[in-house]
Amino acid sequence: MIYLNTGIVPKNKALIPVFDHGFLYGDGIYETMRAYKGVVFRLEEHIERLFRSAAMISLKIPKAPGEIKQAVYETIKANGHMEAVIRLTVSRGAGPIGLDPGLCPVPTFVIISGEFRKYPVRHYRNGVKIAIVNTRRNFRGALDPRIKSLNFLNGILAKIEAKNRGAFEAVMLDYRGYLAEGSISNIFFVKDGTLCTPSVEVGILDGITRKIIIDCAKEAGIKVVEGRFRKEDVYNAEEVFISNTTMEVMPAAEVDEVKMPAQGEMARALHKAYKRKVAEYIRTPRHTHIPGTSSLKDLSF
Ligand code: PDD
Numbered sequence: 001m002i003y004l005n006t007g008i009v010p011k012n013k014a015l016i017p018v019f020d021h022g023f024l025y026g027d028g029i030y031e032t033m034r035a036y037k038g039v040v041f042r043l044e045e046h047i048e049r050l051f052r053s054a055a056m057i058s059l060k061i062p063k064a065p066g067e068i069k070q071a072v073y074e075t076i077k078a079n080g081h082m083e084a085v086i087r088l089t090v091s092r093g094a095g096p097i098g099l100d101p102g103l104c105p106v107p108t109f110v111i112i113s114g115e116f117r118k119y120p121v122r123h124y125r126n127g128v129k130i131a132i133v134n135t136r137r138n139f140r141g142a143l144d145p146r147i148k149s150l151n152f153l154n155g156i157l158a159k160i161e162a163k164n165r166g167a168f169e170a171v172m173l174d175y176r177g178y179l180a181e182g183s184i185s186n187i188f189f190v191k192d193g194t195l196c197t198p199s200v201e202v203g204i205l206d207g208i209t210r211k212i213i214i215d216c217a218k219e220a221g222i223k224v225v226e227g228r229f230r231k232e233d234v235y236n237a238e239e240v241f242i243s244n245t246t247m248e249v250m251p252a253a254e255v256d257e258v259k260m261p262a263q264g265e266m267a268r269a270l271h272k273a274y275k276r277k278v279a280e281y282i283r284t285p286r287h288t289h290i291p292g293t294s295s296l297k298d299l300s301f
Contacts, residue, residue, distance in 0.1 A: 001078040003111035008078045022091025026151030029053035034245050035084040039282040045208050056147045075111040083116040127253030131167035132231045133158045137180035140203040155183035179229040185244040186210040189237035199226035209243040216273035241267040
């Protein structure tokens with residue numbers, strides 16, 4: 001079952017016009033979220049980021065945050081999902097050929113919920129391979145990576161390179177050669193016990209998982225540096241890991257043929273701390289409202 005514009009429809013009825021500018025131009029935005037035990041983790045932050053992305057492309061989302069929250073829960077409930085990955089997409093909508101957003105009066109709003117398929121345990125136990133690819137991350141002044149946009153060719157080109165090199169994830173540098181981010185993830189590395197990650201100013205998506213990891217590290221008394229780094233910093237790191245909503249914290253065993261010396265101790269510790277945040281979140285009553293319960297409409301954020 002899919003949420004399309006105003007309500008739930010069966011998958012085979014969830015159709016979008018070929019004139020949708022999301023399809024024609026990649027004109028739109030999205031969020032990927034994860035539900036644990038039927039609770040969508042950090043839903044408020046994802047909705048906030050959705051609205052920020054929308055504002056950055058002058059797109060008016062046709063729903064209020066509370067209505068979106070309700071629609072997300074309706075979707076996972078309609079599918080009976082407890083462990084889910086949820087994709088919320090808002091495109092410019094259908095309109096004649098042409099770039100002018102004014103051609104599309106009504107945005108298209110879609111929520112897809114799928115059963116969460118776990119990554120193989122060996123990815124976490126042994127670490128994955130990462131390739132620092134030749135494709136550079138989009139320049140902020142052209143298409144700011146803080147916009148979680150439907151235009152994903154930058155990441156796709158990076159992914160193709162990584163795949164050709166047998167790597168699980170592609171990591172991109174920015175146009176100046178500073179470490180930026182993965183095709184669908186943020187990157188961290190550890191040097192002399194300090195946790196390092198590219199700062200948002202480099203031109204990356206400020207991942208929600210990234211922020212939680214930084215919080216966890218600070219709470220554990222680990223020094224965190226958000227800055228500008230080169231790929232050599234990654235090669236010389238003690239450990240490396242990547243993060244996103246579905247991977248959470250995934251260690252890297254190898255970066256461009258360079259084997260990481262450490263066994264991912266900090267990654268493991270931070271992953272545990274992350275899991276604790278999830279557990280805390282899902283047992284907080286105000287996060288566990290399901291549509292149909294009287295108090296949902298009282299939620300405000
Ligand atoms: N991707 N950087 C990029 C380019 C991303 O696409 C993502 C997320 C992240 C991590 O963000 P978060 O921690 O908020 O998930 C960083 C999602 C998972 C996706 O594309 O489906």
